[in-house]
Each structure stands twice: as structure tokens, then as C-alpha cells.
Amino acid sequence: MNKIFIIGLPRTGTTSVCAAMLELGFHVAHTAYTDRSFEEAQVIADTPVFCDYQDLDIAYPNAKFIYLARDLNKWLSSIQQLLIRMHANLIRSDGGFNPIIKRCYQEIFAPYSLDNINNLDFLTRCYQQHQTQVQQYFANRQNDLLSIDISESKSYRQLLDFLNLTESNTKNNDFQRLNIGGKVTAWKDIKSSLKVDSTNKGRVTKLPYLTSI
Secondary structure, three states: OOOEEEOOOOOOOHHHHHHHHHHOOOOEEEOOOOHHHHHHOOEEEOOOHHHHHHHHHHHOOOOEEEEEOOOHHHHHHHHHHHHHHHHHHHHOOOOOOOHHHHHHHHHHOOOOOHHHHOOHHHHHHHHHHHHHHHHHHOOOOOOOEEEEOOOOOOHHHHHHHHOOOOHHHOOOOOOOOOOHHHOOOHHHHOOOOOEOOOOEOOEOOOOHHHHOO
16 A cells, blocks of 8 residues: 555644554554655654655655644644753754754744744744645645544544545544643554554664655
8 A cells, every 4th residue: 555644743633543543454653764664654644744745745656645633722732832841852962852853843843942932823823834835735636635633523534535444444433532631652652563663773764755856
């Protein structure tokens, strides 16, 4: 099957969708930072795909893309909490997060600064800019892009329809609510042989789609 990229911003339900994709039998990487993870995973979410989806569209012909929307007020409080928690490691020059994470967050939330991530108007503009860019890029390509809000009862059915799957493919009929209350560890707690590691023992590589186009 062709690749499926979940291009919603952090705190829009990427972990819940990834968990659903595991239940549907896909090999899933929630974040991917090595050539091996891109090779092995059928579904990839979060970093770096929410930033690099246009390059991925070129590098992986016939891929499917899933954009995740969320109520803006709920997203703002959640993303601000996350960014403040990540800030020190996003700006460190002597370590911290891997360079792919740093690049993606600093591009999406540009110009990146502590003052800006504490500004809800700034974060609102970042959300709206990303959403508009996705909509414009995939304009007239409804077969390639699904936009859903996982809090809506119809969203799971929309996912199955988009992937041409039936109810018999899954035990569930809705998305699990994961990483609630600011938690970001739910993916680590999920046990499945279909999970694909994001790194190679903590190490990253040059991303294949950036070196091949």
C-alpha cells in the first residue's frame, strides 16, 4: 500500500489516529527520523511530516494525506503548554532535541522565540497559516487529502471511507482519546508489533525524501 501521512500539527490528535491505524493493521511510526523508519512504516505522523508534507508528496507518489483539525481554543492551551515544556531543548546548540525536531518546530512556529510561543495571537496565526497552506496545496485533490476533527463522531467513519476500509477491519468505531491533560507519553505505552521505531537507538539519519528530490 502507498504511504499515508498524518499532517496535523502537534496536539491535534496524531497519537489517537496512529493508535487507530495500528488497530487497522498498518505499520505505524509516530514521528520518523531515519531512512529505515520511512521504509518500514506505512503510516507516519507528527514530526517531520506536518512540516515536510509537500516534499513527501513529491517523493512518494500516490501517497494519502490526513490533516487533523482541532477546536482552536483547546489547541492553543495544549500547544502552548507543550512548546513551553520543549523550549529549552528546541533552542539548545549543545544538544537537546535532534536537529529534525528543532528544524520543524522552528519553521512552523516562526519566528520562533519564547515571547512568541507565549503569545496566543501568534500561535493562532501559526495554526491558521499551516491550515491554509495545506488546503491550498491540496486544492482540487480531494482523493489525496482527508481533513477530520477526531472529536466529531463522524470522523472515524470518514477515515475508513478515505482508506476504502470496512467496519470489519476494526474492533472500534471511534478514536481513543489519548494524551489528555497535557500528557505526551501515550504512544510509548502502546504495545504492538506494528509500531515502527522513530530512530535507530536514538540516532537519526538524513531523511530519504530530502536527499532524493
